[in-house]
Amino acid sequence: MIRNDSEGKQLTAFAGFVVAGFAVIALVAAELVLSAAIHGTNYNGGDGKLAQATILTAYKFGSFLQFNIINPTQGLGSQLLPMNVWVNPAYWPFAFLPKELATDVSAAIALGIFVIAGYIMARCFDVPVVPSAIGAQLSIILFAPSSFIFQLSTIFSLMVGNAVVYAPHMIALGLLARLESGSWCDFSLTTAAIFALLFYSLCCDPLWSMVHGFAWAASFAVVAFGRLHLKTILVRWATLGCCAVLFFLSGAAEYAYTLTRYTARIHFPGSGDRPAAPDLLASELFYSPYVKYFYILWALGWLLGLLTLSGRARLLVVTGIVSYLLLAGYSLLYLLLNVPWQAPLPVYLAHGLFPLFVIAAVAGYWGALRVAALSAGRVTATVGRRDGIKWFFHHTGAPTRLRLLTAAAAFVAVAIIPAAFANFAMTVGPQRAELFHEPWPNEPEFIAFFEDKLGLEVGRPFRGSAHVWPYDYRTSLTVNGLWAHSIPTVLQYGQLVTPASFYFTHSVTEQRMRANGFVPSPGRSWEIYWKALQLLGARYYVPGHEPLPLSADANFAVSTFPYRPAGGRHGLWYVYELPHPNVGDYSPTEIETTASGAEIAALMAQPNFDFTRRAVLSVEVGQPLVPARDMRLTLIRGGWHVSGRSDGSSLVVLPQQFSHCLRARDERVRLVRANLMMTGMIFSGVVDTDIVFDYGIFSPQCRAADLADMRQLDLRIALPMRRVTDGSLFPDWRGALATLKAAASAVK
Known part of the structure; x- marks a missing residue:
């Protein structure tokens, strides 16, 4: 039976859907194989363990769909980091699986969603199925363990769920690119879809949604102006304007503003100032030897795309180029401005723009291949006049053979990247199985003691908290373990440290900390320190691996527990019990x-x-x-x-x-x-x-x-600001040139 054209198109669409599905499933399988071969790379390090503790806390102490809650385990009920465990599928494994398994499953889910979003975005820009799938698949190098291999930013290895936060922005950009002047129905549906995607991203994690939105704002502007057709421009900007109005009317805009403003980093600008020299927060170029080659490959792909593509696919390439140029200018401002930096860090923006850059480059390379294929097609047409080949291409069954051949080639093309990463896992993985693995501290006695004395449960009275000082990286791993077991501490680590608590540490206990920490220390005097800690609810004080000095005048009961750091010298934890912690019974008159x-x-x-x-x-x-x-x-x-x-x-x-x-x-x-x-x-x-x-x-x-x-x-702290020198906004010409030379020399 001979099918009509519409049936053929449906078959082609179905085949494309199957190819895309296979591309995603194969890549997710490769990610699982990688994670199984190279251990402990997802939710890695101190920040990764903090993320796990936050997820577990949200499930245990938050109500369904509630993600703006107090954190009973940190900083005296400070606001919990707003990682929405209820609507972000990447976090769901932690509700059912052990932590070690949940981390890898979480990464696989996040990667799958991220790749699907990249694919949809590319297809919205009229990029064919195969290059769309390949471009989206290349995002795997942002995820652990690949990000460790290529020495890239570890955002998706520390905070895996951020991939789900970023994904809606990619789809929204694609929908905006497809919007044309014409039907009010199309305008309404597209506007509603874009708003829903942006709102969902904000609900998943407002802090990181704002960072990624900041990175992609220029991309949305470029697409809105993309066609240089007045009606289309007006329609696209009307869509963005409607979304802005809806964010304002719903309260989401005010929420996003107040969430960031009520933080120590914003209130005290000098608390988060950056070094004067180029650093890893400025660009991945300064710590990964591979990134410069990525940019070279991307630039070549963009150039080829400008020369060979047209329509929406060319707009995708232009969007990538403009976004990169603005990112480069933004990074220069970060290096040169003599003011404390409060905007999102350039390295975060570069990481967020990675899928746009790589998909635009792949589209450019595909355009070049298409031009080359058209040229080669003339040769094929000439050769095809021979009887045997002519029969293959022009016989009654030839269209079916061509479709099968095309589908087979598509499956092979989208299988290359998953196969390469799976092969790497099986051949090189065993040699690197424990290279990046940083297990949770092996301190069951220490954890069991605090669980018995302080452990939190819904319906259980508050019995006080622990305080650990000094607080360094190794100590932070143990503290993260306390939080993961619902053991409260006075100290807090995270972006939502409040101005009042930060000022308290500086003015009452005279502790000098960076903006993301609330860690009172005995800076002024031990006497004031003990009283302040007990006011804050501390029942136990942990000074580390040495007993308190005689100057502490601490006549407190003390217990010791084994300290077994991974790869370090073993010792003891010293735990002192304070006599009168505030458990809600301080009633001054x-x-x-x-x-x-x-x-x-x-x-x-x-x-x-x-x-x-x-x-x-x-x-x-x-x-x-x-x-x-x-x-x-x-x-x-x-x-x-x-x-x-x-x-x-x-x-x-x-x-x-x-x-x-x-x-x-x-x-x-x-x-x-x-x-x-x-x-x-x-x-x-x-x-x-x-x-x-x-x-x-x-x-x-x-x-x-x-x-x-x-x-x-009127909270004020005189903090040294390394970038503020003579009051000028920019350095003089000689200083700027020296900074740029240092940046060029720092490129790996």
Whole structure:
């Protein structure tokens, strides 16, 4: 039977779907083989273990679909890193599988979604099936263990779920490229789809979604102007404008703004300043010997694409070129500007743009091959006049043979990359099986002790927390293990360290930290330090692998546990028990009021300041206070339950960072800022209420009050800023030239 043209096209579309599906499945299988051969590369290192601990905490203490919650394991209920474990499929394995297996399955899922998104984007730009699949497949080198082999940025090996966060932006860009002037229905559906994709990305992880969105903003602008046809330009910009309006009206835009503004890194610019010399945060060129070759290959592909492609495929190449030029200029600003850097780091932007660069380059190479094939086709046509070959190509069954031959060639083409990586895993993998593997610390006695004494469970009373100092990389691995086992610590590590807690460490305990850490240390005096730690809820203090010095004046009970670092000298952990940690029962009655952060810190730093009797508030109480009694602080999903009694009105200072986003379900309870960063709860009579964290994409307004608090407290820290010299925005010509020469010399 002879099929008509429409049937042939359907068969071709079906074959393309099968080829693309095979390309994705084969690549995911190759990734699993790689991960099985080279161990421990997914969620690798300290940050990778932090990500695992965050995922486990979110599942254990968050309500379904809730991802803006307090973190009961870090920093006195600071906000948990907003990694949405409920909607990001890359995190689902952690709900069912052991950590070691979940990491590899998570990476395979993330890679599959990322490759599908890259393929869809390429197809939207009218790139044929095979080059679309090959270009998307090459993204595997962003994932571990390939990223370690090529010495690339480890974003997708530390935070594997970010691949799912980035994927919707690629599809959205492709949909924008297909939008033309004409049907209102097409405009509405495309706008709704693009908004849904961008919103989903923001819901998966708002912090990294904003980083990737920043990187791809120029790409969307280029595509919006792509056709140089006025109606098309207006329609595409109208779509982007509608998305912006929807983000504003829904509260998502305000949420994204306030989430980043209420951080120590933004509030204290010098806390996250960069070195004066070219560093690994500026570009992968400075630490990977392979990246310069990638750029050369990409540039050649882009050039070929400009010469051989047309239509949307050529627009894809132009988008890649413009995005690269803007990235290069952005990196130069990072190197030259004499101001603290608060925007996303260039290396993050380059990593996010990788799939755009590589897919555009592959499209260019494919265009060149097509031109070469057309030239060769003339020779084939001449040869094809011979009887035997003529029969093969022009016989009644020839179209079927050609389709089968084309499909077979497509399957072979998209199998090359998975086969190459699988072959590498089987031949070279055994030699590198443990090269990158950094196991969790082998400290069962240490973990078991803290699980018994401090371990958190929903419905269990808060019993205090641990504090570890000094805090270095090896110590961080153990601390991540504590968090993974739901053991709370005073210290916090992450992008959401608040301005108030950061100021507390600098002004009260005189600790100098970078912006991503809240780690109080005994900088001013041991006496003040012990009182401050107990205010913050510390029941145990871990000074590392040496006993406390005599100057600490610490007459505390001490326990020791084996310390077994991987690849290091074994020793002992020393654990000291503090006498009176704040477990929600500090009820001071002597209140001082001031709205100045510096004055609050000065009062608390006085040697005779007793946190059990005295407190400093930013607002007036307006009534005499009596001590509360029978106080009980219990963990619930998404917050705390507090119960207790008072013979009048009482103030209780909770071991919880204050935020105007905290809300007591009992409206008679008043929450105030106490002791600079703590939550003060004022009540009368009997209290029995939940306290929840009411901040999210649709309810971001409360964070504006927190930002207003920071302005009122006037928190200032004189931090050295290495890039701020004579007040000029840019270095002089000689200094700029020296920086550029240093950058050129630093390229690997």
